[in-house]
Amino acid sequence: MNRGLRLLGAAALAAGLAGVSPAPAAQPLTWEQALERAPGQTLYWNAWAGDERVNAYIAWVGARLEELHGVELVHVKLTDTAEAVGRVLAETAAGKTEGGSVDLVWLNGENFATMKDNGLLYGPFVEALPNFALVDTRNKPTTLVDFTVPTDGLEAPWGMAKLNFVYDSARVEETPASVRGLAEWAAAHPGRFTYPAPPDFLGSTFLKQALIELTEDADLLQRPVEDDAQFEAATAPLWAYLETLHPQLWRGGRLFPASGPAQLQLLDDGELDIAVSFYPSEAQSLIDNGRLPESARVFLLEEGTIGNTHFVAIPFNAQAKAAAMVAANFLMSPEAQARKQDPRHWGDDTVLALDRLDPAQRALFEAIPAGPATLPPDRLGPVLLEPHPSWMTRIEAEWARRYGA
Numbered sequence: 187m188n189r190g191l192r193l194l195g196a197a198a199l200a201a202g203l204a205g206v207s208p209a210p211a212a213q214p215l216t217w218e219q220a221l222e223r224a225p226g227q228t229l230y231w232n233a234w235a236g237d238e239r240v241n242a243y244i245a246w247v248g249a250r251l252e253e254l255h256g257v258e259l260v261h262v263k264l265t266d267t268a269e270a271v272g273r274v275l276a277e278t279a280a281g282k283t284e285g286g287s288v289d290l291v292w293l294n295g296e297n298f299a300t301m302k303d304n305g306l307l308y309g310p311f312v313e314a315l316p317n318f319a320l321v322d323t324r325n326k327p328t329t330l331v332d333f334t335v336p337t338d339g340l341e342a343p344w345g346m347a348k349l350n351f352v353y354d355s356a357r358v359e360e361t362p363a364s365v366r367g368l369a370e371w372a373a374a375h376p377g378r379f380t381y382p383a384p385p386d387f388l389g390s391t392f393l394k395q396a397l398i399e400l401t402e403d404a405d406l407l408q409r410p411v412e413d414d415a416q417f418e419a420a421t422a423p424l425w426a427y428l429e430t431l432h433p434q435l436w437r438g439g440r441l442f443p444a445s446g447p448a449q450l451q452l453l454d455d456g457e458l459d460i461a462v463s464f465y466p467s468e469a470q471s472l473i474d475n476g477r478l479p480e481s482a483r484v485f486l487l488e489e490g491t492i493g494n495t496h497f498v499a500i501p502f503n504a505q506a507k508a509a510a511m512v513a514a515n516f517l518m519s520p521e522a523q524a525r526k527q528d529p530r531h532w533g534d535d536t537v538l539a540l541d542r543l544d545p546a547q548r549a550l551f552e553a554i555p556a557g558p559a560t561l562p563p564d565r566l567g568p569v570l571l572e573p574h575p576s577w578m579t580r581i582e583a584e585w586a587r588r589y590g591a
Contacts, residue, residue, distance in 0.1 A: 193347035213310045215508060217515075223257035223508035230506070231498075231511040232270035233261030233292040234387075236445045239471065241394065243532050246525065251516060257509045261348075262288070264375040266385060267297045274306050274501045286503035290510040293499045295333045295387075296575035301499070302340060308500040310339025311511055317518035318342065323537035334408050338406040341497035344517040345526060346565060347464045348380055348486075348493035352450065352559075356481040357459045363488040365399040369427065371447040371460070378459040380435045380447050382449050383442035384582045392462050393581055397424045398570055417580055424581075425588070432589070439589075454478050463552055466566060467533025470559040483559050490568030495537060503521055524550035529560065574580050 215223070229251070235241050241261065248259030264270060270291045277286050292573045293301070301307050312318050318329055321343055323329050330336065330342040331477030351368075353361055362368040372379045382389035398404045399493060400423040411417050436458060443449035446463065454477055463469065463484070472478040500510040516522055520543055521537040 188526040192494045201234075202408045203453065205436060214309055214314065215511060215554040217314045217316060217341045217511070220314075220508040220511040221255070224506075224512045227506040228258045228260060229289050229509040229513055230260050230262050231292075232262040232264055232267075232273075232288050234265070234267065235261065236265060236386075237447050239475075239532050243526060247513070247516065247522065249492040250522070251509075252514055255509070255512045255523055257506075257512060259513065262388050264292075267291065267293060268385075269490075271301060272295050274301070274503070277503060278306065283503050285505045286501055287505075287508040288501045290498050290500055290513055292496065294494065295572070296579050298332045298337075298341060298497070298499065299335050299575040301501070302335065302338075306502055307340045307505060308502045308504060308510075310340040311500065312337070312342045312514070313513040315342060315511065315518065317515050320520070320538045320542050321518060322537065322542075325539070326495070326537060327583075328493065328569075328571075332497060333494065333578075334574045337497065341499035342514040342518060343495045343497050343537040344514070345496050346493065346537055348535070348569060349395055349491035350463050350466045350484050350486050350561075350566075351460055352463050352469045352478070352482055352484055354453065354481050355483045356477060356479070361460075365396045365427070365487065368460075369431045371435070372431060375459060377438070379461070380437075380439075380442060380449060380458060381450070381462050382445055384585045386445050388446040388449075388462055388464055390443065390578055390582055391464060391492055393409065393585065394572070394573055394578065395487075396427055397421060397573070397577070397581070399487075400424055400427055400487065400493070407577055408571065410574050411576040411580060417577075421581065421584070423472075425584075428589075442589075446543065450478065451488060453482070462471035465533050466535070466561055467527070467529040471529035471531075471533040471558040473557060475557055482483075484561050486561075486565075486567045488567070492572060493569035496571050505569045520547035520550055524554065527551065528554045528557070529557070 207384055233244060244261045251257040251259050270288050274286060274288055285591060321329050361370045364545050381392040384390040384393060398407065401420050406420055444450065449461045452458045466484055469482045469484050471480060473480060500507055504510055523538050526532045526534045527536050540551060
């Protein structure tokens with residue numbers, strides 16, 4: 187993929203929207219209308235495709251949608267969600283307010299904020315979906331708030347994640363307890379840690395984690411960036427930290443893995459001792475699939491790590507809105523959520539409230555196997571809230587200016 191496109195980002199996309207006005211929103215379909223119109227539709231789901239397990243899961247979803255609703259799912263594989271946002275933007279600029287090429291998009295963060303702010307999303311549609319009643323919106327509030335931005339029924343939750351670290355317990359006896367401690371560990375073990383290059387979401391999340399711990403006023407990050415001076419002052423500790431950390435990284439910080447899977451491959455190959463992950467069950471999943479050593483384990487930082495919910499949304503000009511709605515509903519079903527939480531398939535935490543499920547549905551989750559690298563819920567630690575999306579777009583741009591090739 188062209189590096190210029192990878193670095194386009196939501197800020198540049200938003201700038202391109204100046205003077206572009208989507209058509210007035212149509213009344214969203216009812217659930218009954220969606221069920222009636224979905225059969226026979228082809229659903230183009232634009233979703234990140236950087237992990238074999240994710241791709242296999244989406245393929246399974248496609249097979250189930252064909253069986254249940256007569257919907258054909260086509261996985262439009264992305265390396266960056268900005269590709270799909272840019273496609274909707276281009277269609278909007280060309281006046282294509284119907285028959286768009288993106289029917290469903292895996293979305294969150296700055297890309298959601300951009301599309302919401304500029305009227306590029308269909309809905310609200312989520313409360314019309316029957317399975318949304320099973321979502322644990324009380325104890326999992328990020329199912330309703332995406333990087334501080336209320337979802338307002340414009341995107342449906344389908345999974346939860348939390349920053350964690352995978353390490354090889356055969357080589358690491360004591361794990362760091364903080365971001366500063368991680369830098370100290372890296373200095374004592376040069377070349378044995380790294381993180382993916384932003385704008386890969388995992389690398390960007392590591393930068394946000396460091397910023398939350400290092401900045402003087404973390405509450406400031408819950409509000410939009412006001413101006414350059416505020417950004418520079420708040421992020422100065424982050425850049426100072428990276429200047430110290432980078433020389434101690436794999437390849438001396440001159441080269442970064444392109445993705446989370448590429449980084450974890452380095453751990454499997456014995457080139458790293460600690461790597462970054464966003465799914466606490468990912469380590470066990472990779473062990474089960476022969477892609478990490480049996481000695482791989484997971485640790486989190488004492489003061490908490492960033493956690494969020496990821497969503498699917500429907501662009502305002504989607505061709506197959508009915509199919510998109512039945513797909514979003516299926517993704518929140520106990521069947522789909524249990525398979526997604528199973529580390530043999532993905533290992534992503536459910537958005538559902540298990541006490542709202544019937545015995546047969548709860549049994550799907552109770553049957554999920556656990557392994558030695560699986561942490562119980564009481565050891566996952568506090569969840570830190572994502573910063574406002576405006577911080578991330580600026581951080582990614584500044585990281586690219588300082589460290590990008």
